[in-house]
Amino acid sequence: MSEIEIRLSGTIAALRDGTPAPIPGTRVRALLAMLALSTGRTVSVSTLSLGLWGDDPPARIRGSLQTYVARLRRVLGANAVATDSIGYRLDLPVDAVDLLRFERLASVSDDAADAADRLDAALALWVGDPFGVAPSTWIEQNIVPELTERYLHTVERRVDLDTAAGDATTRIPMLHQLIERHPLRETLWARLLTALHGAGRTAEALDQYEVLRTRLAGELGVDPSPDLQRNYYRLLNNAAPLPAPDVDPPTAGVAQQLPPAVAGFTGRVSQLAALDSAVVTDDAPLIAAHGPGGVGKTALIVHWATRHGDRFPDGRLFVDLRGYGPGEPVEPVDALDTLLRGLGVPGATIPADLDGRSAMLRTELNRRRALVVLDNARETAQVRPLLAGGTTTTVVTSRSQLRGLVSRDGARRVPVAPLPADEAVTMLAGRFDRDVTAHDSELRELAELCGYLPVALTVAAERAGRDERTSLADVNGRLRDEYDRLATLTDWADDPLTDVRAVFSWSYRSLADDSARMFRLLGLHPHPQTAADAAAALAGVDQRTAERALDRLTDRHLLTEVSEGWYELHDLPHAYARELAAEHVEESGEALDRLRSWYLHSARSAQSTMNTPMVDYVVPDVVAGVHPARFESASEAFDWLAAHQRAILSVLWAAAADGDHAFVCATAPQCYGLLKQTAAFSTSIELFDLALASARTVGDSMLEALCMRYLGQSHQDLGDQATAVTHLEAAETRFATLQNAPGQLVSATALGLALSYLDRPLDALDAYDRASSHARQLGSVAGTLGIVNNQATIYLTLDRPQEALDEIDLALQDARGVDGLAKTVLGEALITRGEALIATDQNDAAVDALEEALTALGTVSHRTSEIVALRHLGVAQYALGDSDAARRSWERATTTLDEVGRDNVPNASRADLRRLLDSLSDVTTRARAE
Numbered sequence: 005m006s007e008i009e010i011r012l013s014g015t016i017a018a019l020r021d022g023t024p025a026p027i028p029g030t031r032v033r034a035l036l037a038m039l040a041l042s043t044g045r046t047v048s049v050s051t052l053s054l055g056l057w058g059d060d061p062p063a064r065i066r067g068s069l070q071t072y073v074a075r076l077r078r079v080l081g082a083n084a085v086a087t088d089s090i091g092y093r094l095d096l097p098v099d100a101v102d103l104l105r106f107e108r109l110a111s112v113s114d115d116a117a118d119a120a121d122r123l124d125a126a127l128a129l130w131v132g133d134p135f136g137v138a139p140s141t142w143i144e145q146n147i148v149p150e151l152t153e154r155y156l157h158t159v160e161r162r163v164d165l166d167t168a169a170g171d172a173t174t175r176i177p178m179l180h181q182l183i184e185r186h187p188l189r190e191t192l193w194a195r196l197l198t199a200l201h202g203a204g205r206t207a208e209a210l211d212q213y214e215v216l217r218t219r220l221a222g223e224l225g226v227d228p229s230p231d232l233q234r235n236y237y238r239l240l241n242n243a244a245p246l247p248a249p250d251v252d253p254p255t256a257g258v259a260q261q262l263p264p265a266v267a268g269f270t271g272r273v274s275q276l277a278a279l280d281s282a283v284v285t286d287d288a289p290l291i292a293a294h295g296p297g298g299v300g301k302t303a304l305i306v307h308w309a310t311r312h313g314d315r316f317p318d319g320r321l322f323v324d325l326r327g328y329g330p331g332e333p334v335e336p337v338d339a340l341d342t343l344l345r346g347l348g349v350p351g352a353t354i355p356a357d358l359d360g361r362s363a364m365l366r367t368e369l370n371r372r373r374a375l376v377v378l379d380n381a382r383e384t385a386q387v388r389p390l391l392a393g394g395t396t397t398t399v400v401t402s403r404s405q406l407r408g409l410v411s412r413d414g415a416r417r418v419p420v421a422p423l424p425a426d427e428a429v430t431m432l433a434g435r436f437d438r439d440v441t442a443h444d445s446e447l448r449e450l451a452e453l454c455g456y457l458p459v460a461l462t463v464a465a466e467r468a469g470r471d472e473r474t475s476l477a478d479v480n481g482r483l484r485d486e487y488d489r490l491a492t493l494t495d496w497a498d499d500p501l502t503d504v505r506a507v508f509s510w511s512y513r514s515l516a517d518d519s520a521r522m523f524r525l526l527g528l529h530p531h532p533q534t535a536a537d538a539a540a541a542l543a544g545v546d547q548r549t550a551e552r553a554l555d556r557l558t559d560r561h562l563l564t565e566v567s568e569g570w571y572e573l574h575d576l577p578h579a580y581a582r583e584l585a586a587e588h589v590e591e592s593g594e595a596l597d598r599l600r601s602w603y604l605h606s607a608r609s610a611q612s613t614m615n616t617p618m619v620d621y622v623v624p625d626v627v628a629g630v631h632p633a634r635f636e637s638a639s640e641a642f643d644w645l646a647a648h649q650r651a652i653l654s655v656l657w658a659a660a661a662d663g664d665h666a667f668v669c670a671t672a673p674q675c676y677g678l679l680k681q682t683a684a685f686s687t688s689i690e691l692f693d694l695a696l697a698s699a700r701t702v703g704d705s706m707l708e709a710l711c712m713r714y715l716g717q718s719h720q721d722l723g724d725q726a727t728a729v730t731h732l733e734a735a736e737t738r739f740a741t742l743q744n745a746p747g748q749l750v751s752a753t754a755l756g757l758a759l760s761y762l763d764r765p766l767d768a769l770d771a772y773d774r775a776s777s778h779a780r781q782l783g784s785v786a787g788t789l790g791i792v793n794n795q796a797t798i799y800l801t802l803d804r805p806q807e808a809l810d811e812i813d814l815a816l817q818d819a820r821g822v823d824g825l826a827k828t829v830l831g832e833a834l835i836t837r838g839e840a841l842i843a844t845d846q847n848d849a850a851v852d853a854l855e856e857a858l859t860a861l862g863t864v865s866h867r868t869s870e871i872v873a874l875r876h877l878g879v880a881q882y883a884l885g886d887s888d889a890a891r892r893s894w895e896r897a898t899t900t901l902d903e904v905g906r907d908n909v910p911n912a913s914r915a916d917l918r919r920l921l922d923s924l925s926d927v928t929t930r931a932r933a934e
C-alpha cells in the first residue's frame with residue numbers, strides 16, 4: 005500500500021511514496037484541502053459545498069461532489085477517501101498532512117524542555133502561504149486567515165523563547181519580513197522593538213516605533229497599544245523594554261471574521277441604540293435582529309459591530325447559516341465546526357458530534373468578551389446549539405421572528421423594518437456619482453415605489469445611475485407599472501443578493517405548503533390590507549386555519565399584522581405573490597370566486613342589518629366553502645363595512661378589469677349607504693358609473709335601474725342636482741317598465757328632493773305625489789315619513805311653516821309606533837320638524853326635536869345629517885338666548901365637516917357656520933363695549 009503525504013504549506017500537493025501525484029483541477033484541490041485539514045474526521049456535504057463553491061453551489065451538490073471525490077480517489081487511492089451518511093473522510097494519519105503536523109508540534113507548552121526544538125520543527129514545515137494560491141474564495145476568506153494566525157502565533161512564541169534566553173537578534177530579519185506583510189500586527193512590532201534594543205540598536209527601535217505610530221494614525225486613526233507606549237517611554241530613557249505580553253493561544257483575540265461594512269451606511273438610529281443598550285445592560289446579551297429579506301439586517305449588525313470593536317477584544321466571529329438563500333441551510337454541527345476553527349481550534353481536536361462541538365464552543369468562549377454573529381438563521385432550532393453564553397454577545401439575524409429564542413432563551417428583539425422615508429431618500433442620494441439633490445420629489449417617489457426596502461433601493465439606484473441617458477424619471481416610470489416592478493428591480497448580472505425577486509423567493513421556499521399557498525393567494529387580493537376572515541375565504545379554509553397560516557407569514561416577515569385580525573402585504577412582496585398566483589391558474593380562479601362571493605354576501609348581510617332594503621334583487625348563491633360575515637347589530641354591521649370599505653372597492657375595481665361584471669353590479673349597491681354616510685360622494689359616483697356599465701353589459705335590467713338610481717343619488721349627495729335629475733328620471737322610468745313599485749318609490753322620492761334643490765317646487769311636489777302613491781301601495785310607513793319630510797321641506801321653502809309642521813307631526817305620530825323604523829329617516833324628519841318649530845317661534849320644542857334627531861342619527865353614524873341638525877340646533881339655542889350652547893353646536897358642526905372632509909353638505913356649509921359663529925363674536929364684542 006502506498007504511503008501518502010499531503011502538503012498544504014506553500015502549495016497543495018499529494019505525494020505517493022515520495023512522488024508527486026498530479027491533482028486534476030481547482031475543485032479537486034479545494035476538496036483535498038478541506039478533507040486534509042480534518043483528516044480522520046468526516047466533513048459534511050454542506051461544509052465541503054462551502055469550501056468548493058461558496059454561496060453559489062450547483063443544483064446537485066451531492067452529484068457534483070461525488071464526481072470530484074472519484075477524481076481524488078484516483079490520485080490518492082480508492083481507500084483513501086471514505087464515505088458515510090454525513091459526508092466524506094480522508095483516512096490518513098494526522099502526521100501525513102504537513103499543517104496538521106505543524107499544529108501538533110506547535111501545540112507544545114512553552115515550559116516544555118524541548119519547546120524550542122519542537123517549535124523550530126514546526127516552523128520548518130511552513131514553507132509559504134497556506135495552499136500557495138487558495139483554491140476557492142471561501143477557503144481564502146475563512147481558512148487561510150486562521151492558518152496564517154497560527155503560524156504568526158508560533159513565530160512569536162519562538163521569538164519569546166529567544167528573548168528569554170537573552171538573544172533574539174537572529175530573529176530581527178524575520179520580524180522585519182513579517183511586519184512588511186502584516187504591518188498592523190502590534191505583537192510583531194513589540195517583539196521587533198525588544199530585539200532591536202537587545203542588539204544595541206535602541207535608536208533604530210525608536211524610529212520603528214514612530215513608523216508604527218504614523219501608520220496606525222493614518223490608517224486606523226488610533227494610537228499604539230498602552231503596552232507599546234510604555235515600552236516606547238522606557239526606550240527613551242534607555243531602559244530595557246518590558247517583556248512582550250504573553251501571546252494568547254489562537255483561541256482568543258484573533259477571530260475578526262465580520263464582512264466589510266457597507267459604505268455610506270444610513271440611519272437606523274433606534275436599532276443601533278437598542279444594540280448598544282443590550283451590551284451595556286446584559287452580561288451575555290442574546291439579540292435577535294429580525295426583519296424581511298433585503299431590509300439590511302446584516303449591514304446593520306456589521307456596521308454596529310465594526311463601530312464598537314473595542315467591546316469585543318477577544319474576537320468577532322461570523323457565520324452565514326444560509327437559512328434563506330441559494331443552497332440548503334447550514335446544519336448546526338457544521339456551523340459549530342466553522343466557529344471553532346475561527347477560534348483557532350485545530351481541526352483534529354474538534355469533536356464529530358453536535359453536543360461535543362456545542363460544549364467545546366461554550367468552553368472556548370467562557371469568560372471571553374467576544375461577539376458571535378449568526379447571520380441569516382432559518383429557525384430557532386438551527387441557532388440554539390450555537391449559543392455560547394458566558395460573557396459572549398451573540399447576535400442572530402433572521403427573516404423569522406425567532407419567537408422560541410425570545411421566549412425560552414431570553415433574546416432581545418431588535419426589529420428591522422424598511423427604512424423611514426427620509427432615510428431611504430438619503431440612502432438613494434448617496435448611491436449616485438452625480439448630484440441628484442435637485443430631484444428630491446423623484447427620489448422620494450423612487451423610494452416609495454421600492455417600498456423603502458434597502459435591497460430594492462440599491463438596485464433601483466444602480467439602474468438609474470448607470471449612465472447619463474437613464475434618469476430617475478425613467479426608472480420611476482417603469483416601477484409605476486406594478487406588473488413590471490420586479491423585473492425592473494432585477495439585477496441581470498446574476499447576483500442573487502441584488503435580485504429582489506430572488507430575495508423574496510428564498511423566504512417563500514422556506515414556507516410549509518399551506519403557508520406558501522396562502523401567500524400566493526394573497527397576491528390575488530387587490531388591496532394591500534386583508535382581514536383574516538377575507539383570507540380564509542380566499543383560501544377556502546376556516547378562520548382559525550387561516551390565522552395560523554397568516555401568523556407564519558408574519559413570523560417570516562412576508563406579512564405585517566397592522567391591527568388585530570388585519571394583515572398587510574406590501575407592494576413588492578405583493579407583486580411577487582401575484583406572480584406566483586399566476587402560475588396556478590385553476591387554484592387562483594377558484595380563490596377569486598370565493599373571495600368575491602364572500603365580499604358580496606358579507607356586504608349584503610351588513611347592509612340588510614343596517615337597513616332593510618327597499619329594492620331587493622337576486623344574487624348568486626354563496627360559493628361552496630365560503631362563510632360570509634353575520635352581524636348582531638346595525639353598529640356592528642356599519643363598523644365592518646367601514647373597516648372593509650377600501651378593500652371592497654379595490655376588489656370591485658379589479659373585478660371590473662377582469663370582466664366579472666356580474667359581481668360588480670351585484671355588489672356595488674351594497675356600498676351606497678356606507679359611501680353616503682362617510683361622505684365619499686366622488687367615489688360613489690365613480691363606483692356607480694362602473695356598476696351601471698357592468699349591469700348593461702350583463703343585461704340585468706333590475707340592477708341597471710338600481711345603479712341608475714344610486715348614480716343619481718350620488719350626484720345629488722355631491723350637490724350636482726341637474727345631473728341627479730337626469731339619472732333619477734331614467735331610474736324611475738326603468739323601474740316603471742319593470743313594474744317595481746319600491747324602485748319607483750325611492751327614485752321618485754330622490755327625484756323630488758333634487759327638483760326642490762333646483763328651485764322647482766311644483767315639479768318636486770309632483771314627484772312626491774307619485775312617491776306617496778307607491779308608498780301607500782306598499783304600506784311603507786318609513787317611506788311615507790320620508791316623503792312627508794320632503795314635502796314639508798318644500799312647504800318651508802314656500803314660507804308655509806305651519807303646514808310643514810302639521811304634515812310632519814301627523815306622519816311622525818303614525819311612525820313612532822312602528823318597530824324598527826330606520827333611524828336615518830326618523831332623524832331627518834325630526835330635523836325638518838325642528839326647522840318648522842323655529843320658523844313658528846317654538847324654539848324650546850325645536851331644541852328637543854333636534855336633540856332627538858342627533859340621538860337617532862348618532863346610532864347610525866349619519867354624519868352629514870348630524871351637521872344639518874347641529875346647525876339648526878344652534879339657531880334655536882341662540883333664539884332662546886343661550887349663546888354658549890349655540891357656539892358649541894356650531895363648532896361641533898364645523899368639526900364634523902372637517903372629519904368628513906367637506907366644506908358643505910345640503911342645508912349647511914362651512915361659510916354659513918363661520919358667519920353664525922362670527923355673529924356671536926360681534927354680539928360679545930358689543931356687550932363688552934357697553
